Structure formats: C-alpha cells, structure tokens
Amino acid sequence: MQKKVVILSGGMDSTTLLYDIVAEFGKQNVIALSFDYGQKHVHELSKADATCSKLGVENNIFDLAVLNQIAPSALTRKDWKVPEGHYADENMKQTVVPNRNMVLLSLAASFAMAVKADKLYYGAHAGDHDIYPDCRKEFVDAMKHAIKLADWNEVELLAPYWDIDKSGILKRGIKLGVDYSLTHTCYDPNPKGESCGRCGSCTERLEAFFVNSSTDPLSYYEVGN
Amino acid sequence: MQKKVVILSGGMDSTTLLYDIVAEFGKQNVIALSFDYGQKHVHELSKADATCSKLGVENNIFDLAVLNQIAPSALTRKDWKVPEGHYADENMKQTVVPNRNMVLLSLAASFAMAVKADKLYYGAHAGDHDIYPDCRKEFVDAMKHAIKLADWNEVELLAPYWDIDKSGILKRGIKLGVDYSLTHTCYDPNPKGESCGRCGSCTERLEAFFVNSSTDPLSYYEVGN
Numbered sequence: 459m460q461k462k463v464v465i466l467s468g469g470m471d472s473t474t475l476l477y478d479i480v481a482e483f484g485k486q487n488v489i490a491l492s493f494d495y496g497q498k499h500v501h502e503l504s505k506a507d508a509t510c511s512k513l514g515v516e517n518n519i520f521d522l523a524v525l526n527q528i529a530p531s532a533l534t535r536k537d538w539k540v541p542e543g544h545y546a547d548e549n550m551k552q553t554v555v556p557n558r559n560m561v562l563l564s565l566a567a568s569f570a571m572a573v574k575a576d577k578l579y580y581g582a583h584a585g586d587h588d589i590y591p592d593c594r595k596e597f598v599d600a601m602k603h604a605i606k607l608a609d610w611n612e613v614e615l616l617a618p619y620w621d622i623d624k625s626g627i628l629k630r631g632i633k634l635g636v637d638y639s640l641t642h643t644c645y646d647p648n649p650k651g652e653s654c655g656r657c658g659s660c661t662e663r664l665e666a667f668f669v670n671s672s673t674d675p676l677s678y679y680e681v682g683n
Numbered sequence: 684m685q686k687k688v689v690i691l692s693g694g695m696d697s698t699t700l701l702y703d704i705v706a707e708f709g710k711q712n713v714i715a716l717s718f719d720y721g722q723k724h725v726h727e728l729s730k731a732d733a734t735c736s737k738l739g740v741e742n743n744i745f746d747l748a749v750l751n752q753i754a755p756s757a758l759t760r761k762d763w764k765v766p767e768g769h770y771a772d773e774n775m776k777q778t779v780v781p782n783r784n785m786v787l788l789s790l791a792a793s794f795a796m797a798v799k800a801d802k803l804y805y806g807a808h809a810g811d812h813d814i815y816p817d818c819r820k821e822f823v824d825a826m827k828h829a830i831k832l833a834d835w836n837e838v839e840l841l842a843p844y845w846d847i848d849k850s851g852i853l854k855r856g857i858k859l860g861v862d863y864s865l866t867h868t869c870y871d872p873n874p875k876g877e878s879c880g881r882c883g884s885c886t887e888r889l890e891a892f893f894v895n896s897s898t899d900p901l902s903y904y905e906v907g908n
Contacts, residue, residue, distance in 0.1 A: 521748075524745050525790075556793050556796035557789060557792050557833045561786070563789075564786045568750070568781050568785070591832065591834050591835050592832070594832065596832050597832040597833060600825060600832055603829075604822060607821050607822040609782060
C-alpha cells in the first residue's frame with residue numbers, strides 16, 4: 459500500500475485526523491509530518507511527538523524558520539502580543555502569517571512525493587475562519603489541483619473534516635479514543651506549556667468540550683499569575 | 684506604486700527578467716528574492732547579489748535548507764553525481780527536487796504579501812522541460828489561481844517569458860544590456876565557480892549564445908582537469 463502522509467500540528471484537529479487515518483489504513487502505512495516555524499505554541503510539537511509515540515507512527519519535524527524570516531507575525535515574534543478574544547475580531551488579523559498554509563502544504567506535498575505517498579491529509583475544518591483567506595474552500599481546491607499536477611506520481615490532497623466544525627471533530631475523536639491530553643491549542647501558553655483559556659484558540663476548544671458535555675484534560679493557568 | 688517582486692536564481696532567465704522589470708517599473712519599485720536551498724550551483728547566489736548591486740535593487744536571500752531535508756536530489760546532495768547530457772535524457776530525472784517550484788513560489792508569494800507587492804514575477808519559459816511536471820502550463824496556471832486566493836491583497840503571479848525559449852530570452856537580454864558575466868548556469872561548476880560546458884544546463888546556454896551569434900562571457904573549465 460502507498461503511504462499516507464498526515465500534517466500534524468499537535469492541535470486537536472490534526473491529532474484527531476491522525477487517529478482517523480491510522481484507524482483506516484494501519485499505523486505502518488501512515489507518516490506524520492510537523493513543522494517548527496518558530497511558533498510560540500511550540501508545545502504543539504512535543505505533543506505531536508507524544509501522540510506519534512503513543513500510536514507507533516513515524517513522525518518528522520521540519521525546521522521552517524524561513525517562514526518567520528520572510529513574514530513575521532504575532533504568532534512567531536516574541537515581541538508581539540497575542541490578541542485575546544474571538545478570531546472574528548479585527549485585531550486577530552495580527553496572527554496571520556501570509557500564505558502560511560500554501561507554504562506548509564507545498565512542503566508537505568514535496569515530502570509526500572519523496573516518500574511516494576498517494577494521499578496527503580490535513581485537518582482544515584468548517585470552523586476555520588474567514589480572516590484567513592488561505593482557509594477558504596476555493597483556496598483548498600486550487601491547492602488540491604496544483605498538488606495533483608506537481609508530480610507525475612499524483613498526490614491527492616484531502617481535508618476530510620472540511621464539512622464539520624471543532625465540536626464535530628471532538629465528537630469523532632472521543633469515539634476514536636483520542637488522548638486530548640496530548641494536544642495543544644493555546645496561542646499564549648505559559649513556560650510550563652499550560653494554556654491561558656482566554657485566547658481565540660482556547661475559547662473555541664473549551665466551547666467544543668462544553669458542547670460535547672466532556673471535560674478538557676488540559677491544565678489552564680490563571681491569567682495574571 | 685506597489686512593489687514588484689522578482690524571483691532571482693542568478694541564472695540567465697531570471698536575471699534577464701529582473702532587467703526587464705526594472706526597465707518597466709524603476710529599480711526603487713522592484714525587490715529581488717533568492718533562495719539558498721543547498722544547491723551545488725550556489726555560485727548562482729553570489730551572481731544574483733552582484734546583479735542586484737549593479738542594478739541598485741534590493742535583494743533578499745532566504746535559507747531553504749529544509750527543502751534538502753525533506754527531499755534530497757542530485758542537485759543538492761554532494762554524494763550524488765550530476766548527470767551529463769540533455770535534459771530530455773531519463774537520467775536527468777535525478778535532478779528533480781519534487782515539488783520544488785511550488786515550494787519556491789509559495790514562499791515568494793508569502794514574501795510578496797508581507798511587503799504588500801501586487802505582482803510576483805518568475806522566469807519560467809518555453810524551454811522548461813517535460814521531465815519537470817511542475818514546469819507545465821497547467822501547473823503554473825493552478826499556482827497563479829491559488830496565489831491569487833491566498834491573501835485578501837491579491838498577488839498576481841506572472842511568467843512573462845512563458846512563450847519564448849532560452850534563445851529568445853537571450854536576444855531580449857542583449858537588447859536590455861544584461862551583463863551575462865554575472866549569471867551562472869552550470870549544474871556542476873568547479874570550486875572557482877567556472878562552468879563545465881557539458882551538463883544539460885550548460886549545453887542549452889551555449890546553444891542560446893550560438894543561435895544569437897554571440898559569445899558567452901563566462902569561463903569554462905576543461906573536464907578532466
């Protein structure tokens with residue numbers, strides 16, 4: 459069987475997706491791929507590694523410092539403050555690294571071609587936000603088309619969670635037995651890796667657990683401490 | 684005027700293109716962008732810098748070592764021998780870094796968005812070869828479409844030389860007064876940066892000068908010495 463590559467950020471969505479693809483194809487046919495692009499929430503990466511160890515899946519972490527060099531943003535610059543509140547707020551636009559998704563998808567596709575994989579999965583979902591133009595359906599379709607054309611051995615880009623939101627993904631993950639203590643969501647963790655519970659990302663995560671009548675296994679620090 | 688970004692490899696095509704865009708928009712409106720992805724023909728990069736100094740254009744060189752980490756090829760691995768002969772030969776496929784063009788275009792688009800440019804130029808041309816799937820017209824069109832969708836401030840990807848071959852580009856460059864001593868083409872230069880005159884890339888270059896009844900200002904080393 460040709461390999462399946464899963465882009466794994468260490469967040470809830472891509473972690474759930476990895477469990478899903480492993481359940482479908484078997485751990486020996488799945489390779490995870492993570493990127494270190496200098497994000498403040500680098501705790502994601504150690505969580506990604508821990509999930510792969512738990513599932514027995516090969517993980518690859520690639521250094522993408524160049525993305526910060528090209529286009530710094532509040533997510534990667536230590537001297538920029540991460541805005542609080544919902545994504546929809548105007549100030550959350552500071553968290554945009556221009557074209558980040560295309561860069562990550564391009565490199566992941568390059569890796570998928572190098573290992574002769576036939577499918578490349580990523581965790582885009584219905585809750586991705588209009589402030590990120592490169593989360594739009596038209597953009598994903600355009601990338602799917604470009605990736606298919608980029609190599610004689612065609613790689614298919616798939617975003618199976620496109621039509622479900624974060625609560626729907628969590629519902630699915632609970633059935634799959636995902637260990638959500640090995641995920642990270644917060645944009646502004648403390649040095650221990652604990653979450654703030656207040657940024658747009660945490661707010662969404664906590665809402666998803668609430669909707670599923672479930673309890674988030676993560677630790678949250680008290681803001682101000 | 685919004686900035687124009689030109690992807691500059693330091694080869695003949697992109698160097699000619701830079702002269703062309705500077706002639707059209709003025710040097711103060713043009714920014715060049717080069718990538719160091721561990722290519723053996725790193726001499727390209729010093730030539731790219733020399734051309735930018737000569738034209739008074741800002742140049743940016745970004746480190747893309749990750750591309751070699753993800754997908755090594757004969758162009759980047761010191762222990763793989765570069766094949767000789769024409770591109771059309773089967774063994775030239777070893778020079779393919781899978782999906783390299785998409786990665787470079789994605790990062791360049793990210794940079795263009797970060798500097799609020801409206802146009803991104805690159806030197807793809809009619810002589811680019813069928814063994815590189817990501818040099819096909821359909822692929823370039825797909826990328827053009829994806830890049831346009833990737834940011835609210837639309838960036839237009841342009842390949843003005845798409846319909847002309849290397850000889851046509853050289854003809855144009857001779858009129859523009861391009862200093863071709865500040866370009867590099869060879870895939871297998873010696874440590875002084877002199878060209879082999881035998882690899883597929885050199886063969887094409889020399890043919891273009893021949894067709895234009897012109898003399899290549901570069902030094903060629905004798906193979907075997």
